[in-house]
Amino acid sequence: xxxxxxxxxxxxxxxxxxxxxxxxxxxxxxxxxxxxxxxxxxxxxxxxxxxxxxxxxxxxxxxxxxxxxxxxxxxxxxxxxxxxxxxxxxxxxxxxxxxxxxxxxxxxxxxxxxxxxxxxxxxxxxxxxxxxxxxxxxxxxxxxxxxxxxxxxxxxxxxxxxxxxxxxxxxxxxxxxxxxxxxxxxxxxxxxxxxxxxxxxxxxxx
Numbered sequence: 001x002x003x004x005x006x007x008x009x010x011x012x013x014x015x016x017x018x019x020x021x022x023x024x025x026x027x028x029x030x031x032x033x034x035x036x037x038x039x040x041x042x043x044x045x046x047x048x049x050x051x052x053x054x055x056x057x058x059x060x061x062x063x064x065x066x067x068x069x070x071x072x073x074x075x076x077x078x079x080x081x082x083x084x085x086x087x088x089x090x091x092x093x094x095x096x097x098x099x100x101x102x103x104x105x106x107x108x109x110x111x112x113x114x115x116x117x118x119x120x121x122x123x124x125x126x127x128x129x130x131x132x133x134x135x136x137x138x139x140x141x142x143x144x145x146x147x148x149x150x151x152x153x154x155x156x157x158x159x160x161x162x163x164x165x166x167x168x169x170x171x172x173x174x175x176x177x178x179x180x181x182x183x184x185x186x187x188x189x190x191x192x193x194x195x196x197x198x199x200x201x202x203x204x205x206x
Contacts, residue, residue, distance in 0.1 A: 096148075096192050103149055104196055106140070107189060113137040114187075144189070152188035154181045154199040163188060165198040172204035179206045 113133055120130045144150075152163050159166065159181055167185060172178040181201040188199025 097194070099147055100191055100196065103144060103147055103191060106144065107197060110137070110140055110144070111186065113140065148192040149189050149196060152190060152195075152199045154184045154188060154201050157181055159201070159203045163195060163199060164201045164203075166203045167200050168202045169205050170202060172206065177204045180204055 113136065117130065117133050117137065120126045120133065123130070154164055157180065159179055164181060165188075170182070173182075180203070181199075182204045183202040184199055185202065186197075186200040189196045
């Protein structure tokens, strides 16, 4: 007897049993055709995703810390560079003007020499004295110049309050001298372009 005849005979004898057998066979066939998914594979995939996510978070945290450290390093380098430049400038100023006090104290001596030379310029009997004055005066002026001390030009120049100290003002004898220095009572000096002593001058009013 063929399978078909057997099936027909079973359906005739017990229809309910035949229908249940077909249903069971259909379920078995669907399970055989469906793709198999193992629990271990699912667990493994979830674990890998969690590890990747954890590594990504750790990488982001590391990059953030590195960025903060880089900023701190740049700020530190900038501060150090400013400090280095400021220190070098201060040292240069100290070296440049270290002898300022001593040189300033020498200026009255120069004034005395100039007055002595002026007082003896018409004294023929004191010619040797004058020559001695001139020798010492020239040496002293040369010493000052070698240390950066230079006289401030004043007589005949426009009055400059940054360089000159007006001790008197008189009516201008002519239009062309208004606002100019017409006499210098005490020379002024600069030390490396910084005013060491203002020139004391007489100014013609405008």
